[in-house]
Amino acid sequence: MNSRAEQLKAFDRLLTIMDELREQCPWDKKQTMESLRHLTIEETYELGDAILDKDLNEVKKELGDVLLHLVFYAKIGSETKDFDIADVCNSICEKLIHRHPHIYGDVKVKDEVEVKRNWEQIKLKEGKGKTSVLEGVPKSLPALVKANRIQDKVAGVGFDWEQPEQVWEKVEEELQEFKDEVKTNDADKMESEFGDVLFSLVNYARFKNINPENALERTNKKFTKRFQYLEEKAKSLNKNLKDMTLAEMDVFWEEAKTQ
Template sequence: MNSRQNQLQAFDRLLTIMDELRSQCPWDKKQTMESLRHLTIEETYELGDAILDNDLDEVKKELGDVLLHIVFYAKIGSETDDFDIADVANGICEKLINRHPHIYGDVKVENEEEVKQNWENIKLKEGKNSVLEGVPKSLPALVKANRIQDKVAGVGFDWEKPEQVWEKVEEELSELHEEVKDGDKSKIEDEFGDVLFSMVNYARFLDINPENALERTNKKFIKRFQYLEAKSKEIGKSLKEMTLAEMDVFWEEAKRL
Protein backbone atom coordinates (compact mmCIF):
# COMPACT_ATOMS: atom_id res chain seq x y z
CA MET A 1 0.00 0.00 0.00
CA ASN A 2 1.07 3.57 -0.63
CA SER A 3 2.28 5.75 2.24
CA ARG A 4 0.19 8.75 3.38
CA GLN A 5 2.68 11.01 1.60
CA ASN A 6 2.20 9.13 -1.68
CA GLN A 7 -1.56 9.23 -1.25
CA LEU A 8 -1.50 13.00 -0.76
CA GLN A 9 0.82 13.43 -3.75
CA ALA A 10 -1.58 11.41 -5.92
CA PHE A 11 -4.50 13.57 -4.80
CA ASP A 12 -2.50 16.73 -5.47
CA ARG A 13 -1.69 15.40 -8.94
CA LEU A 14 -5.40 14.87 -9.62
CA LEU A 15 -6.21 18.42 -8.50
CA THR A 16 -3.49 19.79 -10.79
CA ILE A 17 -4.78 17.79 -13.77
CA MET A 18 -8.32 19.02 -13.03
CA ASP A 19 -7.07 22.63 -13.06
CA GLU A 20 -5.36 22.04 -16.40
CA LEU A 21 -8.35 20.33 -18.00
CA ARG A 22 -10.75 23.00 -16.83
CA SER A 23 -8.61 25.75 -18.31
CA GLN A 24 -7.47 24.03 -21.54
CA CYS A 25 -9.89 21.28 -22.64
CA PRO A 26 -12.94 22.48 -24.64
CA TRP A 27 -15.18 19.71 -23.22
CA ASP A 28 -14.11 20.16 -19.60
CA LYS A 29 -14.41 23.96 -19.83
CA LYS A 30 -18.01 23.62 -21.00
CA GLN A 31 -19.27 21.39 -18.18
CA THR A 32 -21.60 22.54 -15.40
CA MET A 33 -22.89 20.80 -12.30
CA GLU A 34 -26.13 20.13 -14.16
CA SER A 35 -24.38 18.62 -17.19
CA LEU A 36 -22.27 16.36 -14.96
CA ARG A 37 -25.17 15.17 -12.81
CA HIS A 38 -26.42 12.35 -15.03
CA LEU A 39 -22.85 11.21 -15.70
CA THR A 40 -22.19 11.04 -11.96
CA ILE A 41 -25.29 8.89 -11.46
CA GLU A 42 -24.11 6.59 -14.26
CA GLU A 43 -20.63 6.28 -12.75
CA THR A 44 -22.13 5.45 -9.36
CA TYR A 45 -24.19 2.64 -10.87
CA GLU A 46 -21.10 1.31 -12.64
CA LEU A 47 -19.29 1.27 -9.31
CA GLY A 48 -22.23 -0.61 -7.82
CA ASP A 49 -22.04 -3.20 -10.62
CA ALA A 50 -18.32 -3.72 -10.01
CA ILE A 51 -18.92 -4.21 -6.29
CA LEU A 52 -21.66 -6.79 -6.89
CA ASP A 53 -19.40 -8.60 -9.38
CA ASN A 54 -16.62 -8.56 -6.76
CA ASP A 55 -14.28 -7.25 -9.48
CA LEU A 56 -11.80 -5.33 -7.34
CA ASP A 57 -9.77 -4.07 -10.28
CA GLU A 58 -12.94 -2.61 -11.78
CA VAL A 59 -13.93 -1.21 -8.36
CA LYS A 60 -10.62 0.66 -8.28
CA LYS A 61 -11.22 2.12 -11.74
CA GLU A 62 -14.81 3.14 -10.98
CA LEU A 63 -13.76 4.74 -7.69
CA GLY A 64 -11.37 6.85 -9.74
CA ASP A 65 -14.22 7.97 -11.99
CA VAL A 66 -16.37 8.91 -9.00
CA LEU A 67 -13.44 10.72 -7.37
CA LEU A 68 -12.91 12.70 -10.57
CA HIS A 69 -16.51 13.86 -10.43
CA ILE A 70 -16.15 14.97 -6.81
CA VAL A 71 -13.04 16.97 -7.72
CA PHE A 72 -14.84 18.36 -10.81
CA TYR A 73 -17.79 19.66 -8.78
CA ALA A 74 -15.41 21.20 -6.24
CA LYS A 75 -13.48 22.90 -9.04
CA ILE A 76 -16.68 24.41 -10.44
CA GLY A 77 -17.64 25.54 -6.93
CA SER A 78 -14.28 27.26 -6.49
CA GLU A 79 -14.76 29.27 -9.68
CA THR A 80 -17.74 31.07 -8.15
CA ASP A 81 -16.06 31.32 -4.73
CA ASP A 82 -18.78 29.17 -3.17
CA PHE A 83 -16.57 26.27 -2.02
CA ASP A 84 -13.48 24.31 -3.00
CA ILE A 85 -12.18 20.80 -2.34
CA ALA A 86 -10.78 21.82 1.07
CA ASP A 87 -14.22 23.04 2.12
CA VAL A 88 -15.73 19.76 0.95
CA ALA A 89 -13.16 17.67 2.85
CA ASN A 90 -13.31 19.80 6.00
CA GLY A 91 -17.10 19.76 5.90
CA ILE A 92 -17.30 15.98 5.95
CA CYS A 93 -14.55 15.82 8.60
CA GLU A 94 -16.53 18.10 10.91
CA LYS A 95 -19.71 16.11 10.29
CA LEU A 96 -17.98 12.82 11.09
CA ILE A 97 -16.45 14.21 14.29
CA ASN A 98 -19.77 15.68 15.41
CA ARG A 99 -21.70 12.50 14.67
CA HIS A 100 -19.23 10.17 16.39
CA PRO A 101 -19.23 11.45 19.98
CA HIS A 102 -18.38 7.91 21.11
CA ILE A 103 -15.01 8.38 19.37
CA TYR A 104 -14.38 12.11 19.68
CA GLY A 105 -16.38 12.79 22.86
CA ASP A 106 -17.42 11.10 26.07
CA VAL A 107 -20.52 9.23 24.85
CA LYS A 108 -20.56 5.47 25.49
CA VAL A 109 -22.13 2.99 23.07
CA GLU A 110 -22.63 -0.76 23.33
CA ASN A 111 -23.21 -1.73 19.70
CA GLU A 112 -23.84 -0.65 16.11
CA GLU A 113 -27.55 0.01 16.74
CA GLU A 114 -26.77 2.59 19.41
CA VAL A 115 -24.36 4.30 17.01
CA LYS A 116 -27.12 4.55 14.37
CA GLN A 117 -29.62 5.89 16.92
CA ASN A 118 -27.15 8.54 18.09
CA TRP A 119 -26.48 9.48 14.45
CA GLU A 120 -30.16 10.18 13.74
CA ASN A 121 -30.70 12.04 17.02
CA ILE A 122 -27.68 14.24 16.35
CA LYS A 123 -29.02 15.11 12.90
CA LEU A 124 -32.28 16.27 14.46
CA LYS A 125 -30.31 18.48 16.87
CA GLU A 126 -28.51 19.95 13.85
CA GLY A 127 -31.79 21.47 12.72
CA LYS A 128 -33.45 18.79 10.60
CA ASN A 129 -37.21 18.69 11.06
CA SER A 130 -37.51 15.01 10.19
CA VAL A 131 -35.26 11.98 10.21
CA LEU A 132 -36.53 11.35 6.67
CA GLU A 133 -35.16 14.63 5.27
CA GLY A 134 -31.93 12.88 4.40
CA VAL A 135 -33.63 10.41 2.03
CA PRO A 136 -33.15 11.71 -1.54
CA LYS A 137 -36.41 12.10 -3.45
CA SER A 138 -34.87 10.74 -6.65
CA LEU A 139 -33.73 7.41 -5.15
CA PRO A 140 -35.14 4.30 -6.86
CA ALA A 141 -38.20 3.14 -4.91
CA LEU A 142 -36.64 -0.08 -3.60
CA VAL A 143 -33.54 1.69 -2.29
CA LYS A 144 -35.71 4.50 -0.90
CA ALA A 145 -37.92 2.04 1.02
CA ASN A 146 -34.84 0.50 2.62
CA ARG A 147 -33.41 3.89 3.58
CA ILE A 148 -36.74 5.08 5.01
CA GLN A 149 -37.03 2.02 7.21
CA ASP A 150 -33.40 2.25 8.27
CA LYS A 151 -33.84 5.91 9.20
CA VAL A 152 -36.96 5.46 11.34
CA ALA A 153 -35.45 2.40 13.01
CA GLY A 154 -32.60 4.67 14.07
CA VAL A 155 -34.98 6.57 16.34
CA GLY A 156 -36.69 3.45 17.70
CA PHE A 157 -39.65 3.11 15.32
CA ASP A 158 -39.21 -0.55 14.48
CA TRP A 159 -40.41 -4.09 15.05
CA GLU A 160 -38.80 -6.11 17.82
CA LYS A 161 -38.52 -9.54 16.17
CA PRO A 162 -38.25 -10.91 12.61
CA GLU A 163 -41.31 -13.08 13.29
CA GLN A 164 -43.43 -9.96 13.70
CA VAL A 165 -42.25 -8.62 10.38
CA TRP A 166 -43.01 -11.91 8.62
CA GLU A 167 -46.52 -11.83 10.06
CA LYS A 168 -46.88 -8.37 8.51
CA VAL A 169 -45.68 -9.75 5.15
CA GLU A 170 -48.30 -12.49 5.32
CA GLU A 171 -50.98 -9.96 6.27
CA GLU A 172 -50.09 -7.74 3.31
CA LEU A 173 -50.05 -10.73 0.94
CA SER A 174 -53.51 -11.70 2.12
CA GLU A 175 -54.78 -8.15 1.53
CA LEU A 176 -53.23 -8.13 -1.94
CA HIS A 177 -54.91 -11.46 -2.73
CA GLU A 178 -58.30 -10.04 -1.76
CA GLU A 179 -57.85 -6.92 -3.90
CA VAL A 180 -56.76 -9.04 -6.88
CA LYS A 181 -60.03 -10.95 -6.59
CA ASP A 182 -61.97 -7.65 -6.57
CA GLY A 183 -60.06 -6.40 -9.60
CA ASP A 184 -59.61 -2.72 -8.65
CA LYS A 185 -56.25 -1.84 -10.28
CA SER A 186 -55.63 1.18 -8.03
CA LYS A 187 -56.19 -0.81 -4.84
CA ILE A 188 -54.14 -3.72 -6.22
CA GLU A 189 -51.25 -1.35 -6.83
CA ASP A 190 -51.54 0.03 -3.29
CA GLU A 191 -51.49 -3.44 -1.76
CA PHE A 192 -48.68 -4.61 -4.03
CA GLY A 193 -46.64 -1.65 -2.82
CA ASP A 194 -47.40 -2.60 0.79
CA VAL A 195 -46.17 -6.15 0.11
CA LEU A 196 -42.91 -4.87 -1.37
CA PHE A 197 -42.44 -2.43 1.52
CA SER A 198 -42.99 -5.18 4.10
CA MET A 199 -40.58 -7.49 2.24
CA VAL A 200 -37.92 -4.78 2.29
CA ASN A 201 -38.49 -4.49 6.03
CA TYR A 202 -38.12 -8.26 6.43
CA ALA A 203 -34.88 -8.16 4.45
CA ARG A 204 -33.55 -5.65 6.97
CA PHE A 205 -34.26 -8.05 9.82
CA LEU A 206 -32.47 -10.81 7.92
CA ASP A 207 -29.52 -8.44 7.48
CA ILE A 208 -29.95 -8.58 3.70
CA ASN A 209 -29.81 -5.59 1.37
CA PRO A 210 -32.91 -5.94 -0.82
CA GLU A 211 -31.41 -3.97 -3.71
CA ASN A 212 -28.38 -6.26 -3.78
CA ALA A 213 -30.58 -9.33 -3.50
CA LEU A 214 -32.80 -8.31 -6.41
CA GLU A 215 -29.83 -7.32 -8.57
CA ARG A 216 -28.19 -10.70 -7.94
CA THR A 217 -31.40 -12.34 -9.11
CA ASN A 218 -31.45 -10.08 -12.18
CA LYS A 219 -27.91 -11.10 -13.05
CA LYS A 220 -28.72 -14.77 -12.46
CA PHE A 221 -31.79 -14.57 -14.70
CA ILE A 222 -29.86 -12.75 -17.47
CA LYS A 223 -27.12 -15.39 -17.41
CA ARG A 224 -29.59 -18.28 -17.62
CA PHE A 225 -31.72 -16.66 -20.32
CA GLN A 226 -28.69 -15.88 -22.46
CA TYR A 227 -27.64 -19.54 -22.10
CA LEU A 228 -31.10 -20.49 -23.35
CA GLU A 229 -30.75 -18.10 -26.31
CA ALA A 230 -27.34 -19.57 -27.18
CA LYS A 231 -28.69 -23.14 -27.06
CA SER A 232 -31.67 -22.24 -29.25
CA LYS A 233 -29.25 -20.98 -31.90
CA GLU A 234 -27.24 -24.21 -31.65
CA ILE A 235 -30.30 -26.30 -32.51
CA GLY A 236 -31.39 -23.85 -35.20
CA LYS A 237 -34.63 -22.76 -33.56
CA SER A 238 -35.82 -19.34 -32.45
CA LEU A 239 -37.26 -19.11 -28.95
CA LYS A 240 -40.71 -18.48 -30.44
CA GLU A 241 -40.49 -21.81 -32.24
CA MET A 242 -39.59 -23.74 -29.09
CA THR A 243 -42.11 -25.20 -26.68
CA LEU A 244 -41.94 -24.32 -22.98
CA ALA A 245 -40.89 -27.90 -22.30
CA GLU A 246 -37.94 -27.58 -24.69
CA MET A 247 -36.92 -24.27 -23.16
CA ASP A 248 -37.18 -25.73 -19.67
CA VAL A 249 -34.55 -28.38 -20.50
CA PHE A 250 -31.96 -25.72 -21.28
CA TRP A 251 -33.10 -23.58 -18.36
CA GLU A 252 -32.43 -26.45 -15.96
CA GLU A 253 -29.01 -26.93 -17.60
CA ALA A 254 -28.25 -23.24 -17.04
CA LYS A 255 -29.16 -23.54 -13.35
CA ARG A 256 -26.51 -26.23 -12.93
CA LEU A 257 -23.72 -24.11 -14.40
Protein backbone atom coordinates in the same frame (compact mmCIF):
# COMPACT_ATOMS: atom_id res chain seq x y z
CA MET B 1 0.19 -0.24 -0.37
CA ASN B 2 1.18 3.38 -0.87
CA SER B 3 2.33 5.53 2.04
CA ARG B 4 0.26 8.52 3.20
CA ALA B 5 2.75 10.81 1.47
CA GLU B 6 2.30 8.90 -1.81
CA GLN B 7 -1.48 9.00 -1.43
CA LEU B 8 -1.45 12.77 -0.91
CA LYS B 9 0.90 13.19 -3.88
CA ALA B 10 -1.49 11.19 -6.08
CA PHE B 11 -4.44 13.30 -4.93
CA ASP B 12 -2.49 16.49 -5.62
CA ARG B 13 -1.73 15.14 -9.11
CA LEU B 14 -5.45 14.64 -9.74
CA LEU B 15 -6.21 18.19 -8.59
CA THR B 16 -3.53 19.54 -10.91
CA ILE B 17 -4.88 17.57 -13.88
CA MET B 18 -8.39 18.82 -13.09
CA ASP B 19 -7.11 22.41 -13.13
CA GLU B 20 -5.44 21.81 -16.50
CA LEU B 21 -8.47 20.15 -18.06
CA ARG B 22 -10.81 22.86 -16.85
CA GLU B 23 -8.54 25.48 -18.41
CA GLN B 24 -7.57 23.74 -21.65
CA CYS B 25 -10.11 21.06 -22.66
CA PRO B 26 -13.13 22.34 -24.65
CA TRP B 27 -15.43 19.67 -23.18
CA ASP B 28 -14.32 20.06 -19.57
CA LYS B 29 -14.53 23.86 -19.81
CA LYS B 30 -18.22 23.66 -20.73
CA GLN B 31 -19.36 21.39 -17.92
CA THR B 32 -21.62 22.58 -15.11
CA MET B 33 -22.88 20.81 -11.98
CA GLU B 34 -26.17 20.24 -13.79
CA SER B 35 -24.51 18.71 -16.87
CA LEU B 36 -22.39 16.40 -14.71
CA ARG B 37 -25.27 15.23 -12.51
CA HIS B 38 -26.61 12.41 -14.71
CA LEU B 39 -23.06 11.26 -15.49
CA THR B 40 -22.29 11.06 -11.77
CA ILE B 41 -25.38 8.92 -11.19
CA GLU B 42 -24.31 6.63 -14.04
CA GLU B 43 -20.78 6.30 -12.64
CA THR B 44 -22.21 5.45 -9.22
CA TYR B 45 -24.29 2.65 -10.69
CA GLU B 46 -21.25 1.33 -12.58
CA LEU B 47 -19.37 1.26 -9.28
CA GLY B 48 -22.30 -0.62 -7.75
CA ASP B 49 -22.16 -3.20 -10.56
CA ALA B 50 -18.42 -3.74 -10.02
CA ILE B 51 -18.96 -4.23 -6.28
CA LEU B 52 -21.70 -6.80 -6.85
CA ASP B 53 -19.50 -8.58 -9.39
CA LYS B 54 -16.70 -8.63 -6.79
CA ASP B 55 -14.35 -7.32 -9.48
CA LEU B 56 -11.88 -5.35 -7.36
CA ASN B 57 -9.85 -4.12 -10.32
CA GLU B 58 -13.03 -2.69 -11.82
CA VAL B 59 -14.00 -1.25 -8.42
CA LYS B 60 -10.67 0.60 -8.39
CA LYS B 61 -11.35 2.05 -11.84
CA GLU B 62 -14.91 3.06 -11.04
CA LEU B 63 -13.83 4.66 -7.75
CA GLY B 64 -11.47 6.77 -9.83
CA ASP B 65 -14.34 7.88 -12.06
CA VAL B 66 -16.46 8.81 -9.04
CA LEU B 67 -13.52 10.62 -7.42
CA LEU B 68 -12.98 12.61 -10.60
CA HIS B 69 -16.58 13.80 -10.42
CA LEU B 70 -16.16 14.88 -6.80
CA VAL B 71 -13.05 16.85 -7.69
CA PHE B 72 -14.86 18.31 -10.72
CA TYR B 73 -17.75 19.63 -8.58
CA ALA B 74 -15.27 21.10 -6.11
CA LYS B 75 -13.39 22.80 -8.95
CA ILE B 76 -16.60 24.38 -10.23
CA GLY B 77 -17.42 25.48 -6.68
CA SER B 78 -14.02 27.15 -6.37
CA GLU B 79 -14.58 29.10 -9.59
CA THR B 80 -17.72 30.69 -8.12
CA LYS B 81 -15.84 31.16 -4.82
CA ASP B 82 -18.50 29.16 -2.95
CA PHE B 83 -16.22 26.29 -1.83
CA ASP B 84 -13.19 24.28 -2.87
CA ILE B 85 -11.91 20.76 -2.25
CA ALA B 86 -10.45 21.74 1.13
CA ASP B 87 -13.85 23.02 2.24
CA VAL B 88 -15.43 19.76 1.09
CA CYS B 89 -12.89 17.66 3.01
CA ASN B 90 -13.04 19.79 6.16
CA SER B 91 -16.83 19.78 6.08
CA ILE B 92 -17.07 16.01 6.08
CA CYS B 93 -14.33 15.75 8.71
CA GLU B 94 -16.24 18.07 11.05
CA LYS B 95 -19.46 16.18 10.41
CA LEU B 96 -17.83 12.81 11.15
CA ILE B 97 -16.28 14.10 14.37
CA HIS B 98 -19.59 15.62 15.51
CA ARG B 99 -21.58 12.49 14.69
CA HIS B 100 -19.17 10.13 16.42
CA PRO B 101 -19.23 11.39 20.03
CA HIS B 102 -18.44 7.83 21.14
CA ILE B 103 -15.04 8.24 19.44
CA TYR B 104 -14.33 11.96 19.77
CA GLY B 105 -16.35 12.65 22.91
CA ASP B 106 -17.41 10.96 26.13
CA VAL B 107 -20.56 9.19 24.90
CA LYS B 108 -20.68 5.45 25.55
CA VAL B 109 -22.34 2.96 23.18
CA LYS B 110 -22.69 -0.80 23.44
CA ASP B 111 -23.19 -1.73 19.76
CA GLU B 112 -23.78 -0.51 16.21
CA VAL B 113 -27.52 -0.18 16.84
CA GLU B 114 -26.90 2.55 19.42
CA VAL B 115 -24.42 4.19 17.06
CA LYS B 116 -27.08 4.39 14.31
CA ARG B 117 -29.69 5.69 16.74
CA ASN B 118 -27.36 8.41 18.01
CA TRP B 119 -26.43 9.29 14.41
CA GLU B 120 -30.06 9.89 13.42
CA GLN B 121 -30.80 11.90 16.56
CA ILE B 122 -27.73 14.09 16.00
CA LYS B 123 -28.73 14.62 12.36
CA LEU B 124 -32.21 15.70 13.44
CA LYS B 125 -30.73 18.25 15.86
CA GLU B 126 -28.38 19.54 13.15
CA GLY B 127 -31.11 20.08 10.57
CA LYS B 128 -31.97 23.73 10.14
CA GLY B 129 -35.73 23.97 9.97
CA LYS B 130 -36.09 20.22 9.58
CA THR B 131 -38.84 18.66 11.64
CA SER B 132 -38.68 15.08 10.32
CA VAL B 133 -35.96 12.47 10.28
CA LEU B 134 -37.27 11.48 6.83
CA GLU B 135 -36.38 14.83 5.27
CA GLY B 136 -32.89 13.43 4.72
CA VAL B 137 -34.12 10.74 2.30
CA PRO B 138 -33.45 11.93 -1.29
CA LYS B 139 -36.66 12.21 -3.31
CA SER B 140 -34.99 10.90 -6.47
CA LEU B 141 -33.86 7.58 -4.95
CA PRO B 142 -35.20 4.46 -6.70
CA ALA B 143 -38.28 3.24 -4.81
CA LEU B 144 -36.69 0.04 -3.50
CA VAL B 145 -33.64 1.88 -2.15
CA LYS B 146 -35.85 4.63 -0.76
CA ALA B 147 -38.02 2.14 1.14
CA ASN B 148 -34.91 0.69 2.76
CA ARG B 149 -33.57 4.13 3.73
CA ILE B 150 -36.94 5.21 5.15
CA GLN B 151 -37.09 2.12 7.34
CA ASP B 152 -33.46 2.56 8.41
CA LYS B 153 -34.06 6.14 9.43
CA VAL B 154 -37.21 5.59 11.46
CA ALA B 155 -35.57 2.59 13.14
CA GLY B 156 -32.71 4.91 14.07
CA VAL B 157 -35.07 6.89 16.31
CA GLY B 158 -36.71 3.80 17.81
CA PHE B 159 -39.74 3.35 15.54
CA ASP B 160 -39.29 -0.32 14.71
CA TRP B 161 -40.49 -3.85 15.23
CA GLU B 162 -38.93 -5.83 18.06
CA GLN B 163 -38.57 -9.25 16.42
CA PRO B 164 -38.20 -10.53 12.81
CA GLU B 165 -41.16 -12.83 13.39
CA GLN B 166 -43.42 -9.81 13.85
CA VAL B 167 -42.25 -8.40 10.54
CA TRP B 168 -42.87 -11.70 8.76
CA GLU B 169 -46.41 -11.78 10.16
CA LYS B 170 -46.86 -8.34 8.59
CA VAL B 171 -45.58 -9.70 5.25
CA GLU B 172 -48.14 -12.50 5.38
CA GLU B 173 -50.88 -10.05 6.33
CA GLU B 174 -50.03 -7.78 3.39
CA LEU B 175 -49.87 -10.77 1.02
CA GLN B 176 -53.37 -11.81 2.05
CA GLU B 177 -54.67 -8.28 1.55
CA PHE B 178 -53.09 -8.25 -1.91
CA LYS B 179 -54.71 -11.60 -2.76
CA ASP B 180 -58.08 -10.23 -1.64
CA GLU B 181 -57.74 -7.21 -3.93
CA VAL B 182 -56.66 -9.40 -6.86
CA LYS B 183 -60.09 -11.05 -6.63
CA THR B 184 -61.75 -7.65 -7.08
CA ASN B 185 -59.53 -6.89 -10.09
CA ASP B 186 -59.40 -3.22 -9.04
CA ALA B 187 -56.12 -2.01 -10.59
CA ASP B 188 -55.61 0.90 -8.19
CA LYS B 189 -56.24 -1.18 -5.06
CA MET B 190 -54.09 -4.05 -6.36
CA GLU B 191 -51.20 -1.66 -6.99
CA SER B 192 -51.58 -0.16 -3.52
CA GLU B 193 -51.57 -3.53 -1.78
CA PHE B 194 -48.68 -4.79 -3.93
CA GLY B 195 -46.70 -1.76 -2.78
CA ASP B 196 -47.47 -2.70 0.83
CA VAL B 197 -46.19 -6.24 0.16
CA LEU B 198 -42.91 -4.91 -1.25
CA PHE B 199 -42.49 -2.44 1.61
CA SER B 200 -43.01 -5.14 4.22
CA LEU B 201 -40.59 -7.51 2.43
CA VAL B 202 -37.95 -4.77 2.39
CA ASN B 203 -38.52 -4.35 6.12
CA TYR B 204 -38.09 -8.08 6.73
CA ALA B 205 -34.91 -8.09 4.64
CA ARG B 206 -33.54 -5.31 6.84
CA PHE B 207 -34.15 -7.43 9.94
CA LYS B 208 -32.25 -10.27 8.29
CA ASN B 209 -29.37 -7.97 7.29
CA ILE B 210 -30.17 -8.41 3.61
CA ASN B 211 -29.81 -5.43 1.30
CA PRO B 212 -32.93 -5.70 -0.90
CA GLU B 213 -31.39 -3.75 -3.79
CA ASN B 214 -28.33 -6.02 -3.85
CA ALA B 215 -30.50 -9.12 -3.50
CA LEU B 216 -32.76 -8.17 -6.40
CA GLU B 217 -29.82 -7.21 -8.59
CA ARG B 218 -28.15 -10.57 -7.91
CA THR B 219 -31.35 -12.25 -9.07
CA ASN B 220 -31.47 -9.99 -12.15
CA LYS B 221 -27.92 -11.05 -13.03
CA LYS B 222 -28.69 -14.72 -12.37
CA PHE B 223 -31.80 -14.64 -14.55
CA THR B 224 -29.97 -12.79 -17.33
CA LYS B 225 -27.12 -15.32 -17.34
CA ARG B 226 -29.51 -18.28 -17.51
CA PHE B 227 -31.68 -16.73 -20.20
CA GLN B 228 -28.65 -15.91 -22.34
CA TYR B 229 -27.53 -19.54 -21.96
CA LEU B 230 -30.96 -20.57 -23.22
CA GLU B 231 -30.60 -18.21 -26.20
CA GLU B 232 -27.16 -19.61 -27.05
CA LYS B 233 -28.41 -23.19 -26.91
CA ALA B 234 -31.36 -22.39 -29.16
CA LYS B 235 -29.04 -20.65 -31.61
CA SER B 236 -26.69 -23.66 -31.68
CA LEU B 237 -29.67 -25.78 -32.75
CA ASN B 238 -30.72 -23.20 -35.36
CA LYS B 239 -33.95 -22.66 -33.48
CA ASN B 240 -35.86 -19.49 -32.68
CA LEU B 241 -37.06 -19.15 -29.09
CA LYS B 242 -40.48 -18.08 -30.33
CA ASP B 243 -40.83 -21.42 -32.10
CA MET B 244 -39.82 -23.53 -29.10
CA THR B 245 -42.24 -24.94 -26.55
CA LEU B 246 -41.90 -24.08 -22.87
CA ALA B 247 -40.95 -27.70 -22.21
CA GLU B 248 -38.08 -27.46 -24.71
CA MET B 249 -36.87 -24.20 -23.23
CA ASP B 250 -37.13 -25.58 -19.71
CA VAL B 251 -34.57 -28.28 -20.52
CA PHE B 252 -31.93 -25.67 -21.30
CA TRP B 253 -33.07 -23.51 -18.38
CA GLU B 254 -32.38 -26.38 -15.99
CA GLU B 255 -29.01 -26.91 -17.65
CA ALA B 256 -28.21 -23.24 -17.12
CA LYS B 257 -28.62 -23.65 -13.37
CA THR B 258 -25.66 -26.01 -13.30
CA GLN B 259 -23.32 -23.75 -15.29
